[in-house]
Amino acid sequence: MTAFAPDSLVLNRKLPLWYQVSQSLRASILGRRPDAPLRLPTEGQLAEHYGVSVLTMRQALKELETEGLISRHRRRGTFIEPAAQRGAPVRLLGSVDAIVAQQSGEAATVLGHGPAPVPAELAEHFPDLEEVVRYRRLRCDGSNGEPTNWAENAVRPELAERIEIEDLTRWPMTKVLRDAVGVRISRITDTVEARLADPETARLLDVPLLSPILHYTGVTYDDTGRVVDVARIHYRGDRFSFTVTLEA
Structure with missing residues (x-):
């Protein structure tokens, strides 16, 4: 199974890079298709994808781990938590x-x-x-x-x-x-x-x-x-x- 593919991001140098990366990756995780793989690319691959340092990428991943969206396992990699989904939508009826x-x-x-x-x-x-x-x-x-x-x-x-x-x-x-x-x-x-x-x-x-x-x-x-x-x-x-x- 291939790794999860995050969206691309154009960085704004006026905002903390780790924050922008974490928010972009968070949106990709929550908006993923039901059949998308749960395994994330490596820290190095993600850092290259977003054009940031590995240290910045590590800080962004730590933020997502604190939120409970991902889990990180030594030698196995980083995985999206299966329960990391958008909340159930409020359904309204109208014309x-x-x-x-x-x-x-x-x-x-x-x-x-x-x-x-x-x-x-x-x-x-x-x-x-x-x-x-x-x-x-x-x-x-x-x-x-x-x-x-x-x-x-x-x-x-x-x-x-x-x-x-x-x-x-x-x-x-x-x-x-x-x-x-x-x-x-x-x-x-x-x-x-x-x-x-x-x-x-x-x-x-x-x-x-x-x-x-x-x-x-x-x-x-x-x-x-x-x-x-x-x-x-x-x-x-x-x-x-x-x-x-x-x-x-």
Whole structure:
């Protein structure tokens, strides 16, 4: 079995290197696929991967060991604790109209669109496809032009053929698919989690590298149970709040 493969990281020299490495590795561990191997690469391999010294890598691993995410064994190596998983998600029920309303209200600029290979992290949603059509959009505050979030959608090619780009500057993808394309949407599964801004997100949202952002993933299903769109939206942490009202 091959070793666990951590995500890459662009280091910010203004923050402690061991902290940045530990947070990146922590995110990789918690966000790993269920079938990912539990054994981590060696200290030297990890240090080379992140471009830091072995001493810095050792300090980062010590932090993760203190959290209970990994265990280190002499001569055997370092292993992810099987119980190191994200907490069980809170599941909330709502309507597609609520999703459309939440995503509406801000003008969007289409940064680009076109066919692209199905990303590895989305392969489970598009098992019958090799390519999707990817759309990238930037939303800005209408009052001051300040960027608030940027979105990337992966859409089935046969549906993308019927999407008008102009509609995407006015409406969220969910509304376009439902009202303009005619997709019978049955449900959307939403996930919101905290992350650190990568270089592209920092540039588009005009925030410092590694500043906190909220990462939204919305998986949209049609009435046959097929995934038609996966939206990944990156929100500025200082411009987004998540409010839920529960009726007793």
